[in-house]
Amino acid sequence: MFDKMAGSMTANIIFDLDGTLVDSAPSLCAAGNRLVEELGRAPVSVETYKSFVGRGIPRQVEGLLEHTGGVPGELSVHLARFREIYDENPLVATRPYDGVAAALERLRAAGHRLGVCTQKPTIPGRRVLGGLGLSAWFDSFTFGDSIAVMKPDPEMIRHTLQDMGPGPVVFVGDSETDSATAANFGCPFVIHEHGYRKRPWQEIAHSAHFGHWDAAADCILAALEAPHAAAGALRLS
Ligand SMILES: O=C(O)COP(=O)(O)O
Ligand SMILES: [Mg+2]
Numbered sequence: 001m002f003d004k005m006a007g008s009m010t011a012n013i014i015f016d017l018d019g020t021l022v023d024s025a026p027s028l029c030a031a032g033n034r035l036v037e038e039l040g041r042a043p044v045s046v047e048t049y050k051s052f053v054g055r056g057i058p059r060q061v062e063g064l065l066e067h068t069g070g071v072p073g074e075l076s077v078h079l080a081r082f083r084e085i086y087d088e089n090p091l092v093a094t095r096p097y098d099g100v101a102a103a104l105e106r107l108r109a110a111g112h113r114l115g116v117c118t119q120k121p122t123i124p125g126r127r128v129l130g131g132l133g134l135s136a137w138f139d140s141f142t143f144g145d146s147i148a149v150m151k152p153d154p155e156m157i158r159h160t161l162q163d164m165g166p167g168p169v170v171f172v173g174d175s176e177t178d179s180a181t182a183a184n185f186g187c188p189f190v191i192h193e194h195g196y197r198k199r200p201w202q203e204i205a206h207s208a209h210f211g212h213w214d215a216a217a218d219c220i221l222a223a224l225e226a227p228h229a230a231a232g233a234l235r236l237s
Pocket of ligand 1: 016017018019052053054055056057060117118119120144
């Protein structure tokens with residue numbers, strides 16, 4: 001039904017960045033490993049690092065330090081050092097997932113507005129999106145330091161919508177945090193199966209899921225069409 005109306009009904013499709021549009025864990029992990037090596041600690045694997053991602057860089061650094069022996073002194077000092085290392089070149093070892101550009105092109109061609117809502121701070125976030133040629137697809141951006149709160153606060157989605165327009169909303173992400181953000185706002189959540197999280201994607205509340213980006217556009221449009229459960233029913237416990 002939505003397909004028939006797609007020409008006239010413009011939707012607002014909002015995407016998470018790390019683990020959804022781009023595979024950035026190798027680069028985040030490399031920065032984290034430089035930090036722990038400076039502290040005389042052993043590095044962690046990319047797979048381990050992925051479990052720290054999704055709640056913003058402060059929680060990433062805290063998770064990494066706790067995992068490798070505890071937070072020595074002030075977290076803020078280590079956070080500042082991580083940002084120095086990571087912000088130097090956030091593009092290194094960061095790539096869009098295969099099929100991302102084609103999916104975004106198709107959704108734009110169908111008339112939908114696209115936005116980014118990420119915990120990644122503005123400086124590395126803009127460099128990643130710009131450096132990988134993705135910025136031009138989007139009408140709106142909310143970064144982890146754009147407003148006073150981060151995901152899962154639904155204000156992150158509301159802020160992204162300020163530069164979008166009327167119509168239905170769907171959030172596309174990869175983590176427990178993204179699922180909770182969509183539930184708190186009250187919109188469908190589409191999960192990227194190969195993103196970063198603590199639990200298997202099957203255990204995270206979602207309206208639809210896709211493995212390869214070649215299937216993403218159909219999956220997102222189907223989620224917009226399906227009746228949406230009440231926000232409370234989707235909320236993570
Ligand atoms: O900074 C993070 O921990 C994750 O960022 P994301 O919101 O783009 O997944
Ligand atoms: Mg993510």
